[in-house]
Amino acid sequence: MSDGPATLVATTARPSRIASVIREVLSRPSGFIGLFLVIAHVLLALFSPFFAPFDFKAMNANAILSPPDATHWLGTDQLGRDILTRTIMGGRQAILVTAIATPLAVAWGGLLGIYLGLAGGRLDDILMRVVDAFLALPWILKMLLMIVTFGTGIGVLIPTLAFFYGIPVIRIARAATQNIVARDFVLAARARGHSRVSIMRRELFGNVRDALMVEGAMRWSWMLLAFTSLSFLGFGVSPPTPDWGLMIADSRNFMAIAPWPAFAPVIALSSLIIGINLTADALAKALGIDRAQAAVH
């Protein structure tokens, strides 16, 4: 930063801040590795259909559970399908669904949380009881009830994940807002007679944004955990679409004779989730937010 007058700094602060946050994330080993893993996974999800060596649903009766060799680099599964192909395509559904649902969850949970933190009163009391009630139910029960009622298509999973994973965001945004509503610049805006919407937009949003960004990164990893767990249990992606959770579930039956079908999806899924969390961790440190304060799931 230069030592120029304050007005100059203020006009250039916005673009340079984003750049400096990214630079700071990349300067940490965890941030660099994490961001690399996430970007690699997203690119793979986007472009894997173009260079997958086999058709993901092509079965080969002559190569059932065959170990890795020159043709099938990672071997084949119990139906003779190529595991390399299915692994590089196995994250597409999960990444697509969660990458859409996460911003939705952060947006609605964040907006409602900021509003409740600012407005307070009877509405706040009542809605926070409802939020507590939802948080008292295990995520898997909520998800399964929705899936049993409406099915497992992307059209159901995206809004369902966005809804349930937005609820804890309300809490985070509300708490972050309550920390700053008593500060002078908010009081000044109130004294000037600004409306609540204007205060939210001009005074609060910029101050809560950092907390919401870190929260969003963590929600993303938890959504992935939920999505793949549901697939693993047989309530998510339906065969023959390749999916890591489903592949790991299938591989368990043959593990004693043929363990290799499990390796690739385990590594793929773990590396994505670890990548997201390393990035979230580096982001939290770059923005000066204590990540450990967040609640369990």
Added chain:
Amino acid sequence: MLRIFIHRLLLGIATVAIVSGIIFAAVEALPGDACTAILQRDASGERLANCRRELGLDRPAATRYAEWAFGAVRGDLGISAHNNKPIASLVGDRLKNTLLLAGCSLALGIPLALFLGVLTGLRRDKFSDLALSTIAIFAMTIPEFVTATVLIFVFSIWLGWVPGIVTASASSPLSAFFPGIVLPVIVLTMVMTAHIMRTVRSSVIDVMSSDYVQMASLKGVPYWHIVFRHALPNALLPAINVIALTVGWLLGGVVVVEKVFNYPGLGHYMIDSISDRDLPVVQAIALIVAAAYVGVNLAADLLAMAFNPRLRTLKARSP
């Protein structure tokens, strides 16, 4: 103190009441009811109407909710649609098994987490902290079914040390679950330890850099005396609430772990009941889990207040 206690208790009861309403409404919205589950393919016309009249399903939803809620308060959770047995005993067996699983994990995980949390907090940014904190991120974010699958492969199939699956039935005596319980306990302990450890770590760092600890240090109080007498009593307080959240998660979120290891607990039963459309059982389990979550968190709040007088006067909001 008593006033706050009553206030918190009422809030907790209100939360459980709202949960019961949500559960009832959600189950009500599901396609099919207990009668379509009992009659299955014969569920049509006269027989369906008869069955609904017999079970009282033709009455308005509000009446049935009131009956269900008052029954639940008295410990009567209704009848399973799947095999006509009272739910209280079916759920009781599984609850006992889940409590065994959760109890073993907590007994192992809490001391481990406190130790590692204090260690990493005191050795902030040193190699041991960075290594353990990174492992903690792995442990708490990799899905349970992935960890479980890897552990089964290594310790059960490859090394052959412990069984990879629990074969005991729901009503077996507790001793029948050993040694099959070992791997599920390890999976749960890993996740739990990571969460608690991170909170303890950040709270230890907070307290160790506070003014009164600096003051003690400047006065020449020995380091370990500062740690154990001055810092830890304050630093470990936030752990109470995280442990409570973890216990709540253990009672409900062990679903995947129980399913992977075929462990006959509450979570496994919940999935089976949802698959079977055994709605009265789903309602009962959801209510028990939610009540346990609220109860444990209430207990943690009160415990934190007992240890920290400041919380009693600050009129702190529920966390």
